[in-house]
Amino acid sequence: MKKILAGLVVVIMVLYFAINKQESNTLVIYSALEQYRNDDLKAHLAEKFPDLNVQIMYMPTAKVAAKIQTEKEHSDADIVLGVETGYMEKMKDSLADVTEYSHLDYIDGMLPEHGKYLIWESYGGGFAVNMEILKKYGLEEPKTYEDLLKPEFKNKISIQNPKSSSTGYNFYLNLRNIWGEKKTLEYFDKLNDNVKQYSESGSGPVKLLIQGECAVGTALTYQVVTEINNGNPLKMIYPESGSPYSLDGVSVVKGKDDKGDVRDVFEYLVNEYLVYDKDHYNPGKILKGQKSEMENYPEDIKYADMTGIDDLGLKDELLGKWKY
Template identity: 45%
Template structure:
């Protein structure tokens, strides 16, 4: 009997110890609901290599703050903020598509106090709930070496891509899984009308090697020699070109589809000095460095693109309605692949 009592006492103390440890860990780290005033949480939808650079810059500038940058894909980022509302664990939202930022604007702080005079007009939102972060475009990218080996003609239009000679040699992001893919779909819907655009993609599917789940998929397929033509992201193609990969960038009459991203603050968080310091640094310094080093397409009036081999005077397409998420949902319901 004494043995059983001692055993129960031991188990009680062990459980108490585990609970006490959990309580202490919760107090030490920001994984629990509370966080101290020197902790800043950023939800970012930018690429990993950009996030790594941003984190390094922030930690170097603010060693006194505990800055946590968490990557979340675009859709999940917006959904998480929408579900958490103004009680979100995030303080700052970074690199989120402007359409999604508009959809969660009720949870975002007013940024009217920030100077937007250097932004291009189409990068300034009427609601003043976010600041511009980036613009990234799409293009037709080819692998000239593979084209030559297979004796393929260089396409000069979207219609040319329907030629059976390109069967299983074209790669495109799936609009249902990739914002890059949706850019191309929306571009042609605007240029041709929905019926003609969807009829076109139904025919193009006959020549598609793969509808990829990510925007980087087509460029990766070109680099690996799995496709000869890709509907992909321009800055990723340039990155590979500057590494010595023989790719070529083309534009058709309908122009270059593009999307824009922004940065925002959860409503009420600018009252925290750490959050305001970090956001000010992002808005006044990091956004410029990001354009210089990673995504150089123009969002500022005085911006100069000095990236080697980057296309100049990009013929941007009509992307009217890109930020309309209801329209996006409706169009994607019609997508069959």
């Protein structure tokens, strides 16, 4: 009897939430962006739409895709934000056509032809170094991937684990595209001797650099530049093959686009707030004529070969061969 009553309570709570959400001005965004960016977005939405109760729920990109694919139009989410394009492709049948919402001029070929999502950002990376640590140990700045194998970098490098970090996977995939799978796996076997820590998150190596625990780390450009602007002694270096990168997107859950509030918020997101986000957080270039307002952000970055970045089958195959 107790189990039955407990089950009824859960059902009632779910129904209450669903009814309350329909009758109230609540709008839900599933976001894979960093929490500080979600907090800023929520503040802007509260100011722009004071009569709306906008809830931004942080969720890893793969989990967003799994939930939307399962729940479809019955999802609590109205909008999904900051989800890697590979996962956007995976759940595209559960997304509305958002082609007509954007008034911005994207770089040619940046948007998917099917129109089920818009690009939110491009995030690329390279080698980040702590200049004080390099000086302390008399180390030269690494210029190539092979430089990271030098014995003087033993226990002084941090990279992301590609199984948990999309940043780590970007570097892994790029090397596979350059060298082939066999040489890439052999390279990481050698690099392992110099790695002090495999980070679970994309920002992990940057934190270790700031703490002075490592000399070199693979990192995203906008995260490193942010820390440089905060006064930390970091420098960004790009390998000759270019900056590994990936894209993420934003869309409306299919069936939720018939709500006026959802349409209004989404149009604001992809036309006004997107530009603000590029100016203040991640200036990675996605728009024609886009100029970075972020101090010290490098211009004319050469980007790497990221063929297969949206191929989740390839991703599963490569991650299955990762040892560390």
